[in-house]
Amino acid sequence: MSKRKVKKTMTIILSCVGALLVIAFASLFVISGIFEQPKYLEPWQKTYSQKFDDPRIRLVAHGLLSSNGHNMQPWKIRLDKNNPKVFYLYADSDRLTSEVDPFARQMMVTQGTFLEYVKIAGDESGYQTAIELFPDGGYNEQKLSESMKTIPVAKITLTKTNPQSSVLYDFLFLPDTNRAAYQSTKLTSEQINQLEAINADTGLSMKIFQDKVNIDKLNGYAVQGASIEAGVDRVMKESETIFRANEYQKNKYRYGFSVEGQGTSGIMRHLTQGLVTLFPSTNSGKAASDLFIQSARTSVGNTPAYAMITTKDNSRTSQVKSGMLYSRLILAAHRLGFVMQPLSQVLEEYPEMKEPYSNIHRDYASDGGTIQMLVRLGEPTKEVPQSMRRDVMDMIVEE
Structure with a gap:
């Protein structure tokens, strides 16, 4: 085979390999979902909470951004039907990670991270938040999962006041x-x-x-x-x-x-x-x-x-x-x-x-x-992306 034919053959082979690599990479991008709109990031937008008229849901949308174990977001919210300024936080026992957290200690820490974000967002929005922990008493530890379904972690009562600019508010929207x-x-x-x-x-x-x-x-x-x-x-x-x-x-x-x-x-x-x-x-x-x-x-x-x-x-x-x-x-x-x-x-x-x-x-x-x-x-060496967050309305439960 002449050198010219060998060179031509190699060029064809390399072109085929290159085409296959392009196809392989393109396939990986499609499998990854590169064209899929990341709806799971919508709650990180500062305008997200403004879609809701109920101030309670607006604050819950901020709490949703808080740090939580295994990113399980184990929060349930019950809105008081008789008082439009009251809502209740429950630990979502369907989201327990029992192997890594057998006594649900991390689960309860996660309830606290949520409440603090709600409190800071309330100050910024012009709502003082009075937080009462375990207003109906503590859990039955022998029937913990069932108890979580009926015993609220906190009762949150809102009082309209003048907005108080918080030096911490803007940082709610950064990855924790x-x-x-x-x-x-x-x-x-x-x-x-x-x-x-x-x-x-x-x-x-x-x-x-x-x-x-x-x-x-x-x-x-x-x-x-x-x-x-x-x-x-x-x-x-x-x-x-x-x-x-x-x-x-x-x-x-x-x-x-x-x-x-x-x-x-x-x-x-x-x-x-x-x-x-x-x-x-x-x-x-x-x-x-x-x-x-x-x-x-x-x-x-x-x-x-x-x-x-x-x-x-x-x-x-x-x-x-x-x-x-x-x-x-x-x-x-x-x-x-x-x-x-x-x-x-x-x-x-x-x-x-x-x-x-x-x-x-x-x-x-x-x-x-x-x-x-x-x-x-x-101090960080690089920025990291935001993690998945649920739609706030998925957390709201009916009485």
Whole structure:
């Protein structure tokens, strides 16, 4: 074969390969749902709440943006039919993550994060929010799931007042969690004082650590917790079942996990979603466990500071209050240019986590208190995308 024919043949082969690659990439984008309108992001728009005439629903639409365990958004709202300024918050027991949160502690913290967002949005909108926790009494802990259906976490009463511009309001619309690496810059003493000063509840304690001894110790606990969790099949399976692989699934369910959780965005998001949809095994079993551990190591290896919220007791009320404090911490940190990521694994209460759970409480809550939140804190190296949110009307239940 002449050199000219060989060259021509190679050109044809390369053209075919190139065409196949183009087709393959285009197929991944289509499978990912690149042309699908992301309805699951609509609640993040500042104008979203304005679509509703009822001020209660407007505030609930803000609460929907708050941090919540496993992005389950486990909130139900009952509007008082007799008083247009009253509504009730219930924990949605159909959204319990019982493997990772067997005693529903994280579930109750999540109720608190919601309430604080509602409170801040109320101030901005000209509604004072009076929040009464467990107005009908506490849960029957022996029948917890059933009790959650009938016992409200909070009664919220609105009083019309003059709008009060809140320095935290604009930060409600930023992602609450950033799992990427953080810059090595430490917090100043003034910044630490500002953050720790947001806690005014004597039953709660908030502390920021950034000295090497505590950073190394907390890094160890974070990695140990992640490693243990990655090895517990039933816990990993629970997370796997709420993973949304593509845009179609995200629009259908609008809660749970997705590739954005690891900071993947842009073209890479669609390529990854297409691959995960075609090959689900890449996001399950050993592959998922290894990725989870590696992500934890990378994150804690680039963490200049930790924040910890503890309570004197572990009552349901204290759990809710710690969530309210956590929301305020997130927003105050955003205002100072910081981001956060909760490291919940070592604080979880299933049997395999018993040893590190006991040890971290021995080291940081030796007075018998309970650590409710442990979070990374620092200046971001990159922005992360917003996560899925449900339609606010899906949370409203009829009496």
